[in-house]
Amino acid sequence: MSEQQVSVKGQDGGQAEVAAGATAGEALRALGLFRGQVLAARVDGQTRDLATTIADGARIEAVPADSEEGRQILRHSVAHIMAQAVTDLYPEAKFAIGPPIDNGFYYDFDVAEPFTPTDLERIEDRMRAIVREDQAFQRRELPRDEALELFADQPYKVEIIHSVEDQVISVYDNVRPDGTVWPDLCRGPHLPTTKWVPAFTLQRVAGAYWRGDERRPMLQRIYGTAWESRKALKAHLRQLDEARERDHRKLGRELDLLSFPEELGAGLAVWHPNGAIVRKQMEDYARAEHLRRGYEPVYSPHIGRSQLWETSGHLDFYADGMYPPMELDTGGESRGSVRGSEGGAQRGTDYYPKPMNCPFHVLVYRSRTRSYRELPLRLFELGTVYRYERSGVLHGLLRARGFTQDDSHIFCTAEQIVDECVDVLEFAVDLFRDFGFAEGPSRVALSTRPSKAATVGTDEGWIHAEAALTETLERSGLDYVVDAGEGAFYGPKIDLQVTDAIGRAWQLTTVQVDFNLPERFGLAYVGPDGAEHRPYMIHRVLFGSLDRFFAILLEHFAGAFPTWLAPVHAVVVPISDRHHAYGDQVVAELVAQDLRATLDDSDDTMGAKIRKHQLAKVPYQLIVGDAEAAARTVAVRPRQGDQRKDVPVAELAAELAAEVAGRRSL
RNA sequence: GCCGGGAUAGCUCAGUCGGCAGAGCGAUUCACUCGUAAUGAAUAGGUCCGGGGUUCGAUUCCCCGUCCCGGCUCCA
Numbered sequence: 048m049s050e051q052q053v054s055v056k057g058q059d060g061g062q063a064e065v066a067a068g069a070t071a072g073e074a075l076r077a078l079g080l081f082r083g084q085v086l087a088a089r090v091d092g093q094t095r096d097l098a099t100t101i102a103d104g105a106r107i108e109a110v111p112a113d114s115e116e117g118r119q120i121l122r123h124s125v126a127h128i129m130a131q132a133v134t135d136l137y138p139e140a141k142f143a144i145g146p147p148i149d150n151g152f153y154y155d156f157d158v159a160e161p162f163t164p165t166d167l168e169r170i171e172d173r174m175r176a177i178v179r180e181d182q183a184f185q186r187r188e189l190p191r192d193e194a195l196e197l198f199a200d201q202p203y204k205v206e207i208i209h210s211v212e213d214q215v216i217s218v219y220d221n222v223r224p225d226g227t228v229w230p231d232l233c234r235g236p237h238l239p240t241t242k243w244v245p246a247f248t249l250q251r252v253a254g255a256y257w258r259g260d261e262r263r264p265m266l267q268r269i270y271g272t273a274w275e276s277r278k279a280l281k282a283h284l285r286q287l288d289e290a291r292e293r294d295h296r297k298l299g300r301e302l303d304l305l306s307f308p309e310e311l312g313a314g315l316a317v318w319h320p321n322g323a324i325v326r327k328q329m330e331d332y333a334r335a336e337h338l339r340r341g342y343e344p345v346y347s348p349h350i351g352r353s354q355l356w357e358t359s360g361h362l363d364f365y366a367d368g369m370y371p372p373m374e375l376d377t378g379g380e381s382r383g384s385v386r387g388s389e390g391g392a393q394r395g396t397d398y399y400p401k402p403m404n405c406p407f408h409v410l411v412y413r414s415r416t417r418s419y420r421e422l423p424l425r426l427f428e429l430g431t432v433y434r435y436e437r438s439g440v441l442h443g444l445l446r447a448r449g450f451t452q453d454d455s456h457i458f459c460t461a462e463q464i465v466d467e468c469v470d471v472l473e474f475a476v477d478l479f480r481d482f483g484f485a486e487g488p489s490r491v492a493l494s495t496r497p498s499k500a501a502t503v504g505t506d507e508g509w510i511h512a513e514a515a516l517t518e519t520l521e522r523s524g525l526d527y528v529v530d531a532g533e534g535a536f537y538g539p540k541i542d543l544q545v546t547d548a549i550g551r552a553w554q555l556t557t558v559q560v561d562f563n564l565p566e567r568f569g570l571a572y573v574g575p576d577g578a579e580h581r582p583y584m585i586h587r588v589l590f591g592s593l594d595r596f597f598a599i600l601l602e603h604f605a606g607a608f609p610t611w612l613a614p615v616h617a618v619v620v621p622i623s624d625r626h627h628a629y630g631d632q633v634v635a636e637l638v639a640q641d642l643r644a645t646l647d648d649s650d651d652t653m654g655a656k657i658r659k660h661q662l663a664k665v666p667y668q669l670i671v672g673d674a675e676a677a678a679r680t681v682a683v684r685p686r687q688g689d690q691r692k693d694v695p696v697a698e699l700a701a702e703l704a705a706e707v708a709g710r711r712s713l
Numbered sequence: 714g715c716c717g718g719g720a721u722a723g724c725u726c727a728g729u730c731g732g733c734a735g736a737g738c739g740a741u742u743c744a745c746u747c748g749u750a751a752u753g754a755a756u757a758g759g760u761c762c763g764g765g766g767u768u769c770g771a772u773u774c775c776c777c778g779u780c781c782c783g784g785c786u787c788c789a
Contacts, residue, residue, distance in 0.1 A: 144789060153784095161717060207789050217789085232789050253784030254716025261785075265716050268784070296781095300724075309720095309762070309780045437714055439785080623746040650746085658750035672748060684749065 055101060058089075058108035065101075072097035072239075074107050084112035084275060086243065087120050087236045094120065096186055096236040112245070112275035122147035124184060124238040125174075125247045125273040126154045131221055131229045132173035133269075136166075142231070143203040143257055143266050150283065151272035155255055157203065161267050162252045170269070171249045178244050182221040184237035185228070191216055197230060203257065204232045246280035247273035289549055295598035296443040298606040302614075302663060307443070314441040314448030316594065321614040324643070326597055328612050330429055332481070333453045333590070340474060342427035342455055347407030349431060353397040358567055359406040360503075364536055368434045372397035404430035405561075405586060408456040409568045412582075417572040422582065423459035423467050429593065430454045444598035451593045457585040458570070461511060464583055468519035468541070468558055471587050475543055475556040476525075478589050481710050482600060483609060488556075489546035491525045493517065494533035502536050503563045512560040512583075513539045519558075537563035547603040555596060559586040607664040607686060609712040616643045616703055618665050619681070620656045622672035629676035633669060636696050640704045644669075657684065667703070 052064045057078035065077045071088035075081040075097075088095050089108040094116060101107065110117050126145035129152075133140050137158055145154030156162075162170075189197070191208065194216035198204035208216055219237055220228035238244065248271060255268040274280040291297075299305045304322030311317065318326060334344065353372060356362045361369065377395035401407070408426045417424070431451045440446055457467050476487050493516055496502055496509045516539050520527045527541075534540055543556035561584040564570075571579040590596035600608070610616055617637060621630040630646045637644035647656050653670075660668050669681040674693075681699060684690040 146788070148787060164718090204789075211789070234789055251783065252717070255785045256715075258788085259786060261715060265785080267716085270784085307781085313780065438780095439714065439716090441781090620749085622748055625746075652745090652747055652752055653749065654747085655751050656749095661750055668749085670749065674748090682749080690749075 053101070053103035053105075056104070056106045058106075067103075068100055070097060071095055071099045071101050071107060074101050074105070075109050078107065080107070080109045082109070084117075084245075085109045086112050086117045086238055089116075094236050096184070097239050098186070099236075113279070118273070118275065119147040120236055121238065121244065121275065122152035122273045123233075124241070125244055125271065126152040127184070127219065127221065127231050127233065127237070128174050128177050128241055128244070129170060129249070129269060129271060130154050130156075130231060131177055132170045134229060135173055136169055141203055142201055144207070145231075151250070151270060153255075153268050153270045155203075155257070155266040155268045157257075157264060157266050161254075162269060164252075167249050167252060167269065174247070174249075177221075178241045180224050181240050181242040182223055182229075183240045184235075185220045185222055186217060186235055186237075187220065188215045188217050190214065194218065194232065198232060207232060244273060245275055246277045247271060248280065248284075286549060290551070290602075293549070293602040293605045294443075295445070295601040298601050299443070299598075302606055304601070304614075305444075312448075313438055314436060314446070316444060316447065316449075322597070324614045325600075325608060325612050326593065329590070329593055329597065332478075333429065333593075336474070336478070337425075337427045337453075337455070340425075340470070342425040345408065345411050345426045345428050347401075347404060347411075347428060347430065349433070350398045350400050351406065353399060355406050355410075356399050359409070359564060360537075360567055361402065361406070365402060368436075369402045370400040370433050370435050372399045374398075400433040401430075402432050402434045404428055404432065404452065404454045405456055405564060405584075406568075408454075409564060409570065409584075412456075412458050412570060413568060417458070417570075417582070419460065419572050419574045419580070422572060423457050423463050425455055425457045425467075427453075427455040444592075444594040447592075447594055450595060452588050453590045453593060454586075454588050457587065458565075458572075458582045459585065460572075460580070461515075461583055464512070464515040464560060464585065465518050465522065467585055468516060468560075469522050471556075471558050471585070471589075472519065472523045472525065472541070472543070475589050479543075479545055479555075482596075483603060483712065484545040484547075486546075488525065488543040489552060490542075490544040491520065491527035492530045492533075492542045492544075493520060493527055494530045494535075494540045494542065496534050496539060497532045497536065502534075504537065504566075508562040509539070512562060516541055516558075516560060535559055535561075537561050547599065548605070551602075553599050555591045555599075556589050557587065557591065560584075561586055607666075609710065610666045610703070611707040611710045613664070613666050614643070615645055615663075615665050616707065617667040617669055618660050619644065619646045619669045619671060620653065620660070620684075621646070621648070622653055622670065624650075626671050626673070626676055630671050633671060633681060633696050637700050637703065640700045642700065642703050642707065661686070669699070 051067050053067050054062060054064055055074045055078065056062050057080050061078050063077040065074050071090055075085060075088055087110040088097055089110055090099060090101055090105050094110055110120065112121060123146065130142055130145055133156055141157035143155035143157065145152065191214055194208050195205060197218065198208065216232065217234060218230050219233045219235060220230045222228050250270045250272060253268050253270065254265050257263040257266055272283060274283060302321060303319050305316050305318045307316050374395045374397055411426055412424065429451050431449065433449045436446060436448055459467050479487055495513055520541065538560045540557055540559040542554055544552045544554045546552050565581050565584050570582055572582050574580045619630040619633050621627050627648050634644045634646045649656065657668060664686060666686050668684040670684060671681055675681050678693060680693045680695050682690060682692045683694050683699060
């Protein structure tokens with residue numbers, strides 16, 4: 048090897064000699080790794096510009112455009128292009144941050160007037176011009192004071208520079224055709240030039256606080272997305288359309304499942320018969336399965352005295368999430384009022400709507416002396432709770448102010464925690480399977496203790512609880528990740544996510560170990576030694592919120608519920624009026640098998656009836672005419688797939704009953 | 714809560730530069746009695762989200778409120 052040569056290694060174990068001072072891009076070519084769209088390089092594990100000079104012995108990998116890392120770099124570069132376009136059009140704009148995010152990017156600007164949709168079009172046009180200009184992204188590194196000088200008129204950049212610990216600050220210059228540059232503070236890496244952008248579009252503008260802090264200025268955020276090809280961009284936009292079509296608020300209205308009447312109030316839904324039938328199936332399933340697995344149902348009221356919430360700690364730790372109290376029993380003529388609406392009256396008792404069910408279950412436990420022989424005690428309730436969510440975060444059933452949890456609290460000994468938690472995880476996986484997520488949880492996370500100051504309980508308690516959950520996960524055989532510091536203030540937890548039909552992740556099940564509430568309520572059980580011991584408590588929900596899970600199912604299935612959940616299993620479509628009588632007999636036969644069947648006796652034409660029920664996503668339409676009535680059969684037209692003619696009614700009833708009982712999908 | 718955008722028939726939406734309010738679908742009625750995704754006709758249906766203001770006159774302009782949509786975590 049000559050002095051002018053350096054040696055580089057490739058990701059595939061290959062090796063090559065390149066001239067000293069060669070770039071990462073040149074090294075990739077020498078290694079034969081520059082195949083397809085390569086946007087950047089990973090040099091000794093760190094992503095770098097293709098123009099980075101590499102050192103002797105460096106290990107180099109290609110970062111392709113269609114990798115997650117490649118897309119991030121692409122999106123980050125497009126964010127810069129957008130910022131330059133905004134500078135060109137609105138020279139007074141101040142720049143904040145412009146990172147890549149899942150499926151896109153954004154950039155925050157401080158401008159006098161908010162951007163309008165028309166502004167977005169102008170910005171996008173300007174961006175396309177910048178892409179055509181093939182501007183280089185040139186990296187340079189400067190000392191902190193020079194960087195401060197360069198961005199002296201950009202207060203947000205100055206604040207960022209002050210928060211950066213490195214003494215050397217990197218800046219990327221976009222070199223315009225006339226030789227001038229547009230600089231932006233940036234860690235990089237970036238594309239070599241703007242022309243490397245294959246496809247992008249701007250999407251929307253929204254307000255966003257500087258650094259997400261509502262006490263700081265509200266900036267204008269422009270969202271966009273960029274992809275490695277026009278095809279990939281189109282596919283992404285199609286997916287967004289698909290998500291809009293599946294929106295549970297839209298489907299909920301179209302399929303007459305539920306509504307959110309304005310006069311009822313924000314974040315509160317009423318369930319129509321069609322939605323209620325589906326929900327009832329979910330509730331029946333939950334009740335039956337909990338009973339089968341040794342849980343005991345309990346019921347509790349919707350409100351409770353302030354003293355209860357003081358003892359539980361909710362008024363200390365969760366007051367912001369609670370509805371305000373009602374003051375009752377003031378002793379005067381008044382029947383009471385919401386506190387604050389009337390002044391001066393004699394103090395009564397405050398009652399709060401419950402945001403959680405745990406204190407009530409604790410009261411059930413504490414209603415008498417408990418023996419170790421009763422443990423584990425698994426109390427279960429479909430408990431409706433009310434939480435004061437800020438108006439801006441409400442989102443149909445996915446984020447509501449009133450909803451029902453499939454909630455359970457398991458009281459057990461320290462030794463029983465692992466067994467109980469393992470059972471809960473098995474229960475959850477079975478439930479996911481039965482509701483159409485057969486592949487099981489897509490993400491399992493153990494959340495550990497947040498900073499000590501933000502938590503209650505002893506170090507020993509935390510260590511024991513975290514060890515128990517770790518052992519639970521090991522025994523369950525599920526792959527999991529650790530979310531350090533993401534636990535609740537009273538204990539660590541395990542969270543399970545599922546991924547729906549269009550790739551979105553939803554968190555459902557959560558299992559939390561709690562040694563705080565038993566302490567606060569002074570819970571005890573009498574052990575075999577005759578002495579009192581403190582039980583542990585496990586909080587767990589499987590669906591999480593029934594309402595929210597319903598919305599997830601609705602979107603997952605795009606309204607086409609599996610037969611066992613569908614509001615109507617089968618609708619009988621008579622060809623003409625003279626077949627109504629036979630249609631009634633078919634319905635009766637199906638209903639006798641506990642199937643949900645109806646007769647369409649409207650005077651629509653047959654084609655119109657079929658279209659109507661197809662749009663309503665009824666699993667089976669049963670066509671009956673002269674031939675069927677004579678042979679006591681039906682023509683079965685399933686929601687999807689081929690139709691079958693001349694199916695005997697009894698045979699069909701048995702088939703459908705089996706499909707429903709097996710919770711099979713069509 | 715904050716920023717931006719909205720709210721017109723049950724639904725989707727048009728419209729009124731301030732002067733009696735529109736379509737399609739749906740509903741109802743009548744006719745049609747039909748063989749696998751829309752039969753035809755007629756009729757009904759509106760506090761133009763609520764309250765206040767400006768005006769001869771407000772669904773339209775202004776203010777306040779309610780509700781809805783998007784966003785407010787992802788560190789240059």
